[in-house]
Amino acid sequence: MDIPLKKKRFTTKKVSIIIGVVLLLSLIAFAFISSGGASKLNVNEERLSVDTVQEGIFQExxxxxxxxxPISTIYLDAIEGGRVEEIFVEDGEIMKAGEPVLRLSNTDLELSLVNQETQVYNLLTQMQISQNAARQNTINRLNQLTDVENSLIEAERVYNLNQRLYKKDAIGRQDLLESENNYKYQKQRMDLAREVLAQDSISTQQEMGQAQNSYGRTQKALELMRKKVEDLIVRAPVDGQLTSLDAEIGQSKTKGERLGQVDVxxxxxxxxxxxxxxxxxxxxxxxxxxxxxxxxxxxxxxxxxxxxxxxxxxxxxxxxxxxxxxxxxxxxxxxxxALSQEKEALLVSKGGFFQQTGGNWIFKLSEDGKTAYKVDIQLGSQNTEYYEVLQGLQPGDRVITSSYDNFGNIEELILN
Missing domain, CATH: 2.40.30.170 (Efflux pump adaptor protein, beta barrel domain)
Structure with a gap:
């Protein structure tokens, strides 16, 4: 007859599982109780930057x-284009105003100067010829006026003599009338000669004035052409240091091209x-x-x-x-x-904490310095060294200003 065996209620396997669960729950409960319900992290204090909040002078x-x-820079440009023939100084030299830097050559410009000079000399020669002709014409007019004046004097003498002779019946009336007509004729010739001489003088003055104006304009054009040729020698515009000289012998430079600069x-x-x-x-x-x-x-x-x-x-x-x-x-x-005036403010040193907190909170140390916990703050302006603290901290508070990259969502730090 078989004897029924009693089934065991707790096997070794079940007991092991129960013990493991109890230990796990105990560990969780211990961690929760020891942390007071908040996440904590042990950190090495030597790796942290701790700053004391203080009052002081702040300027944003x-x-x-x-x-x-340099306080001023004058650029050297090629006023006229040409080929670089000579370079008188080296880059970096101290220059005086007017000293030559380099010389350009421009055959077309130099030929134009020769043609302009020739034109001026030709015009001057023509003016001299015209002046001589005008003087000769004036002399001729004066000679004619002298002849007419002499004829008038003679006609007046004859007419006056005939008047006296006619009264004495020494000559006939026909002779008197003839001398009178000749006298009037010579007077008209005299008036005409004087008018011609006056008009000729005015005309001569006008021609001479026009010639002088034409010569003056041509002379100015020549001076301008000479100035353009002189501009082929590039000179320092002011006292200063020559820098950025960009020119080599034989190099062609176009009009307006940058050659260098002079720094005052x-x-x-x-x-x-x-x-x-x-x-x-x-x-x-x-x-x-x-x-x-x-x-x-x-x-x-x-x-x-x-x-x-x-x-x-x-x-x-x-x-x-x-x-x-x-x-x-x-x-x-x-x-x-500086973006503002100086003022009294509560200050905290700048640090890496701002990248994670945006200035909205910071880790503040406890009075014994063994722990640090989050506190909400409000920051204002900043400068290269400090943030302006508006709320959340008091003078003398010690805070962690180094980076919070490794802290995650930790609420409290245990400082070792």
């Missing part, structure tokens, strides 16, 4: 880069590139500062170029007061450009 500014340029080195300015985001806040008179060789120097905006290119615009800044010793053209300066 932005970092910009500027390039040192009596002073410097700084050309600054700024993001177009700030264009409405930039104006002449704003100041910026930079540090070089351990000293601070000040710049002031004198001119704003409002044209935007590739999202940026430019301004020219001039040195206020002393200029740094040894500064050179093309040198790059890192400038802090």
């Amino acid at each position: 500014n932005i970092p910009v880069n500027g390039v040192v340029l 080195v009596t002073g410097y300015k700084v050309r600054v590139d700024i993001d177009e985001h700030y264009i409405s806040r930039i104006y002449a008179g704003q100041q910026g500062s930079f540090k070089i060789n351990g000293r601070d120097f000040t710049l002031e905006i004198k001119k704003v170029y409002t044209q935007v290119t590739n999202g940026r615009f430019q301004v020219d800044m001039f040195f206020e007061g002393e200029v740094p010793e040894g500064i050179r053209r093309g040198q790059t300066l890192q400038i802090r450009l």
Whole structure:
């Protein structure tokens, strides 16, 4: 007879599973209780940047880069085209105004000058011939006037004599009338001769005036042509340093082509590139500062170029007061450009935390410095060193300003 066996209620396998579940739940409960319901993370304090919130003088500014340029640059262009024949100086030399830089040759221009000179000389010769002819004509007119005047005097003498003789019945009436008619005729000839001489004088003066005007215009044209030939010698327009000279012996240069430039080195300015985001806040008179060789120097905006290119615009800044010793053209300066006046504010140092928080919250250390927890904040303006704190923090608070990339959604940090 078979004896029925009692089925075991707990097998070894079931017991192991139950024990594992209990341990897992216990571990979860322990973690929840120990964290107080919030996620925590142990971090090494030495890898964090901790800053103390403090009150201080705040001025909103932005970092910009500027390039040192001469205070003025005069460009050298080929006023007349030609072939480079001589180069008198080397690039980089200090020039005086009027000193020659290079010489061009232009056969057509030089030939035109010769033709213009010939034209002037021919016109001058014609003027001299015309003047001689006018003088000779005047002499002839004067001689004719003298003859007519002599004939008038003789006719008047005869007429007066015949009048007396006629009264004495020494001559007949016919002789008297004949002398009277001759006298009147000579008077008319005299008036006509004088009129002809006056008109001839006026005509001569007009011709001489026209000739003089024509000669003057031709002379000016000659001077202009000589000036164009002289422009084949390119000269420094002002005192300064010759830079960017682009010319070689035998090279052909067209009219208006850029040959180089002369930098006025009596002073410097700084050309600054700024993001177009700030264009409405930039104006002449704003100041910026930079540090070089351990000293601070000040710049002031004198001119704003409002044209935007590739999202940026430019301004020219001039040195206020002393200029740094040894500064050179093309040198790059890192400038802090002020956008506001100085004021008292609550400050927190800039750091990598802003990239993750957007300035909406920050990790604040507890009083004992062993933990850090999230607090909501509000930041205002910023400069190259600080953010302006508007809400959420008090003077003396210690906060973590380094990057939060590895913290994820952690609510509290345990500092080891």
